[in-house]
Amino acid sequence: MATFSNPVLGYWHRIFAADRLNTVGNLSFGISDRLNPKRPAMILELTDGSVRAVVTSAIAERSGIADSDGFSPDDLKIRLRDAGVTLHDPDFLFYLSTDERLPSDPTKAPRQLTDADRTAFDVFYNTASEQDREDAWVELDQ
Numbered sequence: 166m167a168t169f170s171n172p173v174l175g176y177w178h179r180i181f182a183a184d185r186l187n188t189v190g191n192l193s194f195g196i197s198d199r200l201n202p203k204r205p206a207m208i209l210e211l212t213d214g215s216v217r218a219v220v221t222s223a224i225a226e227r228s229g230i231a232d233s234d235g236f237s238p239d240d241l242k243i244r245l246r247d248a249g250v251t252l253h254d255p256d257f258l259f260y261l262s263t264d265e266r267l268p269s270d271p272t273k274a275p276r277q278l279t280d281a282d283r284t285a286f287d288v289f290y291n292t293a294s295e296q297d298r299e300d301a302w303v304e305l306d307q
Contacts, residue, residue, distance in 0.1 A: 169262055171250075181207070181217045184222075228247065278306075
């Protein structure tokens with residue numbers, strides 16, 4: 166199994182850190198009021214089938230999951246939907262694991278785009294369909 170760098174793991178551990186945590190089966194569910202108010206509920210489904218979820222205490226109370234001992238990931242999504250929480254279509258996150266190596270040739274390594282890349286980026290962007298551009302949600306400065 167691939168391992169990820171400490172900054173990647175640290176980021177996700179901070180996001181899903183909770184004041185109260187309950188784990189049942191493959192679902193780890195937490196309640197935290199440290200979440201960004203713009204994102205009061207988050208679910209992370211990992212490639213190994215495990216699911217991590219965290220919500221604010223207000224969302225937990227409103228959805229009736231604050232005092233629940235356990236439920237499935239699908240039950241959680243239903244309860245959140247019934248409480249008026251809209252989950253967005255999933256984003257797919259890709260990380261280079263620590264056991265993979267970057268190319269030794271710097272011209273083939275990933276890098277941040279700059280203004281010097283604008284013409285090539287614009288050509289690439291404009292050849293993609295509107296749906297692809299919307300799904301990817303990319304800009305030169307991202």
